[in-house]
Amino acid sequence: MRITEIREKTVSIASPIANAFIDFSKMTCSVVAVITDQIRDGEPVIGFGFNSNGRYGQGALMRERFIPRLMEADPETLIDATNANLDPFAIWDRMMINEKPGGHGERSVAVGTLDMAIWDAVAKIAGQPLYRLLAERYRSGVADDKVWVYAAGGYYHPGKEITGLKDEMRSYRDRGYRVCKMKIGLAPLAEDLKRIEAALEVVGGGQNLCVDANGRFDLKAALAYAEALEPYGLHWYEEAGDPLDYGLQAEVSKRYGGRMATGENLFSHQDARNLLRYGGMDAERDILQFDCALSYGLVEYLRTLDGMAEAGWSPRRVVPHGGHQMSLNIAAGLHLGGNESYPDVFQPFGGFADDVRVEDSLVGLPDAPGVGFERKAALYALLKRELLD
Numbered sequence: 001m002r003i004t005e006i007r008e009k010t011v012s013i014a015s016p017i018a019n020a021f022i023d024f025s026k027m028t029c030s031v032v033a034v035i036t037d038q039i040r041d042g043e044p045v046i047g048f049g050f051n052s053n054g055r056y057g058q059g060a061l062m063r064e065r066f067i068p069r070l071m072e073a074d075p076e077t078l079i080d081a082t083n084a085n086l087d088p089f090a091i092w093d094r095m096m097i098n099e100k101p102g103g104h105g106e107r108s109v110a111v112g113t114l115d116m117a118i119w120d121a122v123a124k125i126a127g128q129p130l131y132r133l134l135a136e137r138y139r140s141g142v143a144d145d146k147v148w149v150y151a152a153g154g155y156y157h158p159g160k161e162i163t164g165l166k167d168e169m170r171s172y173r174d175r176g177y178r179v180c181k182m183k184i185g186l187a188p189l190a191e192d193l194k195r196i197e198a199a200l201e202v203v204g205g206g207q208n209l210c211v212d213a214n215g216r217f218d219l220k221a222a223l224a225y226a227e228a229l230e231p232y233g234l235h236w237y238e239e240a241g242d243p244l245d246y247g248l249q250a251e252v253s254k255r256y257g258g259r260m261a262t263g264e265n266l267f268s269h270q271d272a273r274n275l276l277r278y279g280g281m282d283a284e285r286d287i288l289q290f291d292c293a294l295s296y297g298l299v300e301y302l303r304t305l306d307g308m309a310e311a312g313w314s315p316r317r318v319v320p321h322g323g324h325q326m327s328l329n330i331a332a333g334l335h336l337g338g339n340e341s342y343p344d345v346f347q348p349f350g351g352f353a354d355d356v357r358v359e360d361s362l363v364g365l366p367d368a369p370g371v372g373f374e375r376k377a378a379l380y381a382l383l384k385r386e387l388l389d
């Protein structure tokens with residue numbers, strides 16, 4: 001059993017939206033195909049991956065380091081003999097050979113993208129949906145059959161007035177989402193409060209609205225927002241300050257009475273552990289948002305979850321960033337607390353299988369081998385066009 005070829009391409013996911021820190025006018029994304037010599041239904045097994053959103057395509061790192069390391073390895077060393085399958089852990093170790101510790105940045109995205117494709121191939125070789133394979137290997141067999149999801153959007157957009165924001169939030173609610181998320185921090189506080197109050201008119205109360213500052217605030221601004229937000233009783237207040245400023249997070253956690261969420265820009269189990277050690281977050285109340293695609297993949301995610309358990313955190317406190325099917329599989333298979341969803345933005349990467357409906361903010365997963373990319377027609381068409389044709 002061996003990987004015969006790995007292909008990668010950078011594609012555009014540009015759009016006119018902006019959060020408090022970046023606009024997405026030049027946003028790109030890596031897509032990869034890991035082609036194996038295994039045959040299922042008369043076709044070679046191919047695993048697909050992509051790098052979520054918000055970090056740019058990582059083709060150069062893959063081409064120069066990670067793909068050659070895998071292709072130069074003795075194929076026997078990348079096999080899981082017990083399960084007669086590829087070994088994602090051996091593959092991860094091989095990709096990370098001669099990489100120094102620390103400084104987790106763009107390489108974690110390159111490795112996370114390849115790792116997604118490896119797990120897709122592993123589940124396809126096993127003939128199982130990934131969430132079931134994960135539940136069998138790591139959670140005594142039973143996957144969740146439904147995952148809680150919330151609708152993320154509420155971006156700043158040229159020409160989008162308050163009525164546009166309300167229409168957007170209403171349309172998420174009409175599509176079965178209970179909790180919705182909107183951006184804050186690009187407008188001044190007073191204007192953001194008007195936007196929040198408008199959204200609250202349509203989502204049915206503070207418990208149904210999250211706000212996301214995308215790491216924009218210094219301590220003073222983060223606290224000013226915390227004080228202004230607290231009376232609304234929001235579902236959560238996300239990424240107030242710089243993702244690595246655990247001191248700021250600890251101070252805001254201490255002063256804000258509601259739930260906080262962060263972690264989408266922490267890319268290693270060491271960074272996640274530092275957040276839990278020094279960020280003052282509450283294991284009974286707060287939410288962690290690590291995204292496997294950005295943070296060295298599922299192999300590293302398992303280490304992050306182990307670190308959380310050691311610190312007394314349940315996996316139910318994790319609701320990953322990214323709105324993609326890989327995190328949805330991890331959520332169902334490893335019993336996380338839910339998953340982000342982008343009903344409208346970052347298409348065709350955001351969103352789940354075409355025939356999956358959201359009901360009362362819950363989604364099921366398709367009964368298809370792998371991650372389920374083939375069950376999302378627009379995404380599968382893109383992967384095929386860019387990587388296989």
Ligand SMILES: O=C([O-])CC(=O)C(=O)O
Pocket residue numbers: 019053054152212214264321322340
């Ligand atoms: O705007 C972004 O970069 C995405 C984001 O923060 C989220 O989905 O929470």
Ligand SMILES: [Mg+2]
Pocket residue numbers: 212214238239264321
């Ligand atoms: Mg966010």
